[in-house]
Amino acid sequence: MAPKAILVHNASAGIREPTKDQLIALIEAAGFRVKYRNSKRPDLDAKLDNRGDLVIVAGGDGTIAKVAKILLAKPEQNTPLAILPIGTANNIALSFGITDAPEALIPRWNQTPLRKLSHGVAHAHWGEQRFIEGVGLGSLAEATTPKPKDKSDPKGRKHRINAGRVAFRHAIKHAKPERLYITVDGTRIEDEVVLIEILNISQVGPRLRLAPNADPGDNLLDVAYVTTEHRDALLEWLDALIHDDLDEGIVGPPPVATIPGSxxxxxWNGMDLRIDDKFPLMPGQATAPSEAKKDARKKESKVADEAEEKAKEKARRDNADLVTIEIAERQLKILAPQGKAEGAAAKRAVKKEKRS
Known part of the structure; x- marks a missing residue:
């Protein structure tokens, strides 16, 4: 009997192609029996109790992280996960080296060895939350505040990614420096920063490869941060990245300090905090960052003198909430064909599937 695959699909993600029917046909052509699940169903967790030989997720980073966290929370579930990236940024897929379209990836599953995906857990007195991508504080968290999606946007993926990079550049340029107090595997770091990202994967947000050496399966997190003295260098890197569109190979690595740790x-003193693509509700942060909050910060910085700022900094430090971020024990098996499909036969197969 043919192996069973459970396809979890976000039909509204990114480019929205291939369609549901096209995906099912491609997977069946690879020799699987397919059970289809809409990623937005409220009972998705329960639907993934039905074990298959392979769980397939077709969507963007939010959908991939959602399904991965559901599987990681089920101790009895040991089914591999295959990723079909059809979102906008596709940071998780690209961190695994998955660069092809679904119609080129699916025929290669049988020749692909399994890899590992680690995940992390953020703990504080408000509870704990799992994450796949990472935890962000400061500028990138603020710049990626959820906004209503314009489904009529005709300009496509590249335009949306570049717009996100422009918004991030604006946030970095105007970011108020924050005093960072952080311990990584027992080593204490203290510095003035404009960006902090604790990453499980190599890139985040609008395809920003802030931790180029990160391995999503090495059971380590990469703490990436930018000090105030390197702000201008980061702005120059972003300018080059925006100018060269999506080609990070041209502009080189970012001017970001990275430290690995488990x-x-x-x-945490109340600065904007993001876990994966969500803004959890915590003391001092009742909602995601708002325009009123940003305006209040600007006004405060103008009227406060140096003595007041020092007093406020001491109060923030004294009242800070300790957030512990660590690698969880469990890993997920990932089916991740890397690079581009090669050869005339592969190209013909892709064209044939597109016509069908």
Missing amino acids: KITIA
């Missing part, structure tokens, strides 16, 4: 503790 357990990170941060004295």
Whole structure:
């Protein structure tokens, strides 16, 4: 009997192609029996209790992280996960080296060895949350505040990614420096920063490869941060990246300090905090960052003198909430064909599937 695959699909993600029917046909042509699940169903967790030989997720980073966290929360579930990236940024897929379209990836599954995906857990007195991509504080968290999606946008993926990079550049340029108090595997770091990202994968947000050496399966997190003295260098890197569109190979690595570790503790003083693509509700942060909050910060920085700022900094430090971020024990098996399909036969197969 043919192996059973459970396809979890976000039909509204990114480019929205291939369609549901096209995906099912491609997977069946690879020799699987397919059970289809809409990623937005409220009972998706329960639907993934039905074990198959392979769970396939077709969507963007939010959908991939959602399905991965559901599987990781099920101790009895050991089914591999195959990723079909059809979102906008596709950071998780690209961190695994998955660069092809679904019609080129699916025929290569049988020749692909399994890899590992680690995940992390953020703990504080408000509880704990799992994450796949990472935890962000400061500028990138603020710049990626959820906004209503314009489904009529005709300009496509590249335009949306570049617009996100422009918004991030604006946030970095105007970011108020924050005093960073962080411990990475027992090593204490203290500095003035404009960006902090604790990453499980190599890139985040609008395809920003802030941790080029990160391995999503090595059971380590990469703490990436930018000090105030390197702000201008980061702005120059972003300018080059925006100008060269999506080609990070041209502009080189970012001017970001990175430190690997498995357990990170941060004295969180209320700055914007993002876990994967969500903004959890925590003391001091009742909602995601708002325009009113940003305006209030600007006004405060103008009227406060140096003595007041020092007093406020001391109060923030004294009242900081400790957030512990660490690698969880469990890993997920990932089916991740890397690079581009090669050869005339592969190209003909792709064209044939597009015509059908």
